Amino acid sequence: MDMETTDPATELNSTTTTTDAANSQQRIKTKTxxxxxxxxxxxIVGQVAGPILGRMYFIHGGKKLWLSAWTNTAGFPxxxxxxxxxxxxxxxxxxxxxxxxxxPSNWLLGSSVLLGLLLGLTVYLYAFGTAYLPVTVxxxxxxxxxxxxxxxxxxxxxxxxxxxxxxxVVLMTFGAVVLGLHMGxxxxxxEPVGKYVLGFSITIGAAVFHGLFLTxxxxxxxxxxxxxxxxxxxxxxxxxxxxxxxxxxxxxxxxGGFQTMPEEAAEFDLGETKYYLIIFLAAIALQVMxxxxxxxxxxxxxxxxxxxxxxxxxxxxxxxxIFLREGFNAEKGMALALCLWGFASHLYGGYKTxxxxxxxxxxxxxxxxxxxxxxxxxx
Numbered sequence: 001m002d003m004e005t006t007d008p009a010t011e012l013n014s015t016t017t018t019t020d021a022a023n024s025q026q027r028i029k030t031k032t033x034x035x036x037x038x039x040x041x042x043x044i045v046g047q048v049a050g051p052i053l054g055r056m057y058f059i060h061g062g063k064k065l066w067l068s069a070w071t072n073t074a075g076f077p078x079x080x081x082x083x084x085x086x087x088x089x090x091x092x093x094x095x096x097x098x099x100x101x102x103x104p105s106n107w108l109l110g111s112s113v114l115l116g117l118l119l120g121l122t123v124y125l126y127a128f129g130t131a132y133l134p135v136t137v138x139x140x141x142x143x144x145x146x147x148x149x150x151x152x153x154x155x156x157x158x159x160x161x162x163x164x165x166x167x168x169v170v171l172m173t174f175g176a177v178v179l180g181l182h183m184g185x186x187x188x189x190x191e192p193v194g195k196y197v198l199g200f201s202i203t204i205g206a207a208v209f210h211g212l213f214l215t216x217x218x219x220x221x222x223x224x225x226x227x228x229x230x231x232x233x234x235x236x237x238x239x240x241x242x243x244x245x246x247x248x249x250x251x252x253x254x255x256g257g258f259q260t261m262p263e264e265a266a267e268f269d270l271g272e273t274k275y276y277l278i279i280f281l282a283a284i285a286l287q288v289m290x291x292x293x294x295x296x297x298x299x300x301x302x303x304x305x306x307x308x309x310x311x312x313x314x315x316x317x318x319x320x321x322i323f324l325r326e327g328f329n330a331e332k333g334m335a336l337a338l339c340l341w342g343f344a345s346h347l348y349g350g351y352k353t354x355x356x357x358x359x360x361x362x363x364x365x366x367x368x369x370x371x372x373x374x375x376x377x378x379x
Contacts, residue, residue: 036296039294039296039299042288042291043289044292044312045292046289046291046292047309051138051139052135054286055324059324064257065128065131066248066255069120072287073244073245073248073287073290074248074283074287076238078287086234103235103239104226104232107224108226108235108236111220112220112240113243114216116243116244116247119244119247123244123286125203125206129199131199134320134324135324135326136320136326136328140175141200142203143313144173144204145210145214145306145309146306146307147172147211148207149303157219159301159302162353163349168342171338171339171341178335214297214306217302217305220236310342313336
């Protein structure tokens with residue numbers, strides 16, 4: 001009777017292949033996590049510094065809404081540095097043919113243009129709100145984008161809701177409602193109540209487009225059909241921010257905004273030098289914020305991007321009170337507490353989802369499904 005034998009070399013090769021695959025998967029997960037953490041850091045720095053610098057422009061004599069919107073994305077040339085460094089690194093690799101094209105598909109190119117137009121509209125609406133609202137108010141109102149992000153994520157990318165995420169959305173949205181019911185107390189001295197109400201309403205509109213933007217970024221990633229590498233993310237952001245800048249540049253040229261900047265600088269409360277310095281620093285900070293938001297969504301999901309944006313609300317509140325001497329009343333405290341409560345609810349829901357996934361894996365469930373579920377902890 002013949003007995004089936006197994007070649008020891010074959011077994012060794014099979015074991016080595018399995019180990020290499022596991023190590024490769026672990027390296028990919030580690031790299032993704034590092035990218036996520038880096039983008040979160042960029043988002044934090046940009047979202048804290050950008051709005052404060054933008055508000056400083058208006059409270060010290062700046063009046064140009066289109067210039068403020070233009071500043072939000074005009075810092076996109078800084079992306080040339082990582083793109084050029086990456087291109088130089090790939091140029092010396094044997095498989096450089098794969099990296100010859102700027103964007104690897106027409107879908108990504110078209111999507112980046114459309115996202116740029118949507119971003120241009122969104123930052124203009126936020127600039128309008130920044131002109132008439134204190135940072136402590138606009139940051140809390142902007143946190144309502146989480147509700148719109150959740151709805152769009154459910155409609156467009158079929159994001160699964162849990163009662164924890166629903167609770168988070170309701171709490172954060174209710175925080176904005178609390179501010180809306182007591183907005184009269186926050187009207188800056190000398191500013192008509194009508195403009196304050198208009199700024200409040202337009203900021204809500206900006207939050208709607210913000211939520212749509214985050215969701216469409218995730219949709220673009222899902223339908224890309226190619227690997228979304230660090231290079232691709234940088235290229236997408238470059239085209240997107242360039243289009244958004246053009247969206248604001250055309251009105252600036254038509255209205256003579258660039259030509260009259262020297263006049264506005266001469267009348268600026270802090271002096272001409274600080275006028276240009278504030279605009280320059282705001283452009284860099286806001287571009288860093290966009291890089292962070294875009295990278296967070298590309299590394300996780302639109303809902304997590306919305307959560308991170310809303311999480312920065314308390315930090316913005318603290319810095320606005322310190323640097324802009326803005327007031328902080330009971331209504332703002334209540335809205336802030338609701339935002340933190342909502343974030344804690346979502347975070348706990350992610351923990352529960354991760355725990356359930358780990359238990360299924362221990363029971364012999366499919367490893368790939370468990371990995372996906374665990375990844376959704378941050379979505």
